[in-house]
Amino acid sequence: MRATLLQIDVDPAEEPAARRLRVAALVREQAGADLVVLPELWPVGAFAADRFPVEAERLEDGPTAEAMSAAARDAGVWLHAGSIVERDPEGPLYNTSLVFGPDGGLRAAYRKIHRFGFDRGEAVVMAAGEEVVTVRHPEAAIGLATCYDLRFPELFRLLVDAGAELLVLPAGWPARRLAHWRVLVQARAVESQAYVLACGTAGTHAGVAQAGHSMIVDPWGEVLCEAGPDEQVLTADLAPSSVASTRADFPVLRDRVLGLDRPKGPSRP
Numbered sequence: 001m002r003a004t005l006l007q008i009d010v011d012p013a014e015e016p017a018a019r020r021l022r023v024a025a026l027v028r029e030q031a032g033a034d035l036v037v038l039p040e041l042w043p044v045g046a047f048a049a050d051r052f053p054v055e056a057e058r059l060e061d062g063p064t065a066e067a068m069s070a071a072a073r074d075a076g077v078w079l080h081a082g083s084i085v086e087r088d089p090e091g092p093l094y095n096t097s098l099v100f101g102p103d104g105g106l107r108a109a110y111r112k113i114h115r116f117g118f119d120r121g122e123a124v125v126m127a128a129g130e131e132v133v134t135v136r137h138p139e140a141a142i143g144l145a146t147c148y149d150l151r152f153p154e155l156f157r158l159l160v161d162a163g164a165e166l167l168v169l170p171a172g173w174p175a176r177r178l179a180h181w182r183v184l185v186q187a188r189a190v191e192s193q194a195y196v197l198a199c200g201t202a203g204t205h206a207g208v209a210q211a212g213h214s215m216i217v218d219p220w221g222e223v224l225c226e227a228g229p230d231e232q233v234l235t236a237d238l239a240p241s242s243v244a245s246t247r248a249d250f251p252v253l254r255d256r257v258l259g260l261d262r263p264k265g266p267s268r269p
């Protein structure tokens, strides 16, 4: 299974509409890949929170959804189109990832559960998703998570329990915390015994330099490939059957103890 990550430069000098055209052309060049992945909020920039309300778009027929659906169909690829600022008809905004099949049909949408920013930015402008989402690709079951979700292993446990073999994580991760990114991406692969495809952005927007360093990590925790800081196309060949064989040969997940009670308080010496 050939997977390709498109680490996009999110330069504020490039308008979202122009970037959409450029990215759609890049997706069309990936014909032959089994899965193509884009980063988080690449049309607007993950830290450009002041732009979120104006760049918000509808899930089914917004400009990014329409452009990515057409690009997936033209290339004949499964496309994880990264995420958009979704404007829900009820009003709230969500950070929503979209997955298209090779016919251009929308196969899954995942609203980011953990919003970044503490009391600022995405954390106040966006609403939180509530649903854990997996999608069936012909080669493997895919679990969806987005950027800051990476810091919450309990979500990845739920994805593994739902059958995920590939964990796909679009991101807009800052260069300042590159060390966290590399460790956490590998940790999620090791503890889940699953592939992790983590696709970040390049460049600087809203004053935040992006890390790049998109990575594909295998179920043993080996880094199959890693990008540099700039815009880059990153490809690796995956063997989805190695998820089952890793879990069978080194059956850590079988040893989980479920239902542990929370500690009542600090233990006394």
Ligand SMILES: NC(=O)CCC(=O)C(=O)O
Pocket: 040, 046, 115, 116, 146, 147, 148, 149, 151, 171, 172, 173, 174, 177, 180
């Ligand atoms: N867009 C994000 O979710 C950023 C997450 C981040 O910067 C961090 O976890 O650190």
